[in-house]
Amino acid sequence: MTSAGFVIYATAGVALIGAGAFGLARARDALRRIVAINVAALGVLTTMVALAARGGGEADPVTHAMVLTGLVVSASATALALALVRRMAHLRGEEDADGHDG
Amino acid sequence: MLAVSLALGLVRLSRGPDVMDRLAAAQLVGTVGVAILLILAEVTGDASLRLVALLFALLGAVTVATFLRVTLVETGTASK
């Protein structure tokens, strides 16, 4: 990957981080916040992948390993957060329709 | 190759307009993605791109199916 490619994708990554920060600060809704964090996370990971490829030769495997780890960790954190969101929705639904579901 | 990248751009645009066809659009994005990946595999000589494409191909229906499954049937799905 040439340095032009690095600049292109690193810029995209930074823009995604910005988008994620914007969404995170703006949203009140939990689901939106989670998605916004994920957008920012993808931005960070893209920037890292671009950094790993910047040399022109072989991509940096340490960075790739870190990104891979980051992907799985962010997926599990997202899953936990979404489980919390579903739980909250369930409890709120119970409040609304009293004793609807044991 | 130029055509493919153009197609991609168009596909992305198509996500906006409508309701149910978003799902169809998602499917098309998957297919165009497969095509791009296969061409890239040929151009760059990196065979593992074909595996990425295979994943795209096999998982293509998962998103559509999940969406239809999590929404209640027969009641007109969530639009906007």
Add this chain to the structure above:
Amino acid sequence: MNSIPDVLGALLVFAGTAFAVLGTVGLLRFPDPMSRLHALTKADGTGLGLCVAGLSLIARDVSAAMLMILLWLGVMLSGATAAHLVARRLLARQESAGGN
């Protein structure tokens, strides 16, 4: 880069991408969801099929070609399934709308 299989392959790939673009245009321009679905599935199958055929000619590698054909079958399968599911839902929605 000038042998007959290469040229033929490149032509096929080009035709395939043209189909994909047409399918996208159809998805954007056709009036109702059912015909959009129609445009989509045709583009899916034909476009990718042509690409696969062309790339197999260029690659001259049996295992790569087999993998690509498997892949094409996979896309046809998941594409047909997805289209079927969406169409069923559309029909169900129409029926319930008509019943009211």
Add this chain to the structure above:
Amino acid sequence: MGIDAAALLLDVTLAATVVALGWRCVITADRFETVAVFIGISLVMAIAWTRLEAPDLALAEAALGAGLNGALLLAAWAETRGIEDGPAERRIAGPALLAATTMAVAGAGLAPLVGAEAGLAAEIAARLDQTGVSYPVTAVLVDFRALDTLLELCVLLAALAATWQLGAARPLLRGKLYGPVFVAYVRIALPLLVVLAAALLWRGATSPGGAFQAGATLAAAGVLLLLVNPAGRVPALSWAYRICASLGVLAFLGLGTGVTAVTGRFLDWPLSHAGALVLVAETAATVAIATTLALLVVGGRPVAQRGRVGKRH
């Protein structure tokens, strides 16, 4: 010439698409669009990462984005429909300021790196023969940085444990079962996914692939299974889940401690058997990652349900 220009155009298109989708994702007023667009970002991102010589990351992102995140987000979206928190978002200035600051800081941090030398690729390549595998990323994951991988497996396990504390799993999917077409699709796609996962695991030693990609692929296969399940529930195989989910941590701890007797250092594989040990550890990690991710999609502790026709009836 032509190829270079086309590649540049492709890169610019992909990058611009991702950014446009990212912003669309956070500013749209439609919650469903947020989710749908995010799934789209995952797909385009997978393609973008192949352009950055990271096909292994693209594999993981394709499996996670198309299979797991999509299912998770859609399920959460469906359950929270109609109970959005608070009024529609109107705030602009504060978030915009935050976004601008974040981007400025990130940009300022990155700018000096544009012309800099790339990282550790050469170092890793020089020491690759000490690891028992010949693919650098796998070598980093299970050898040089094996401790990171162990801790990451612990994080996964902790996320699952925390999710289970939230109570019993409720049906993720409320719609009715599809007809035979979808069942036929799953019948064909499922074995192919399993074979693909095995291939990815095996290839990991020499080329892109490995435990994460294989695990994510298997987990996507699990999502498919969940989708054809009429009740949208999973059987309550509590002990089997526990064992499978903790297999990765157990294997890394067990093997890591075991090799201490030979090499004197935790997780330092003895050179003579490094290949085999790495394969065992990777297989265990694959099983663990697949089980954990699939159970995270289920989103709760699987328990036997009243009225469900189970073995104990």
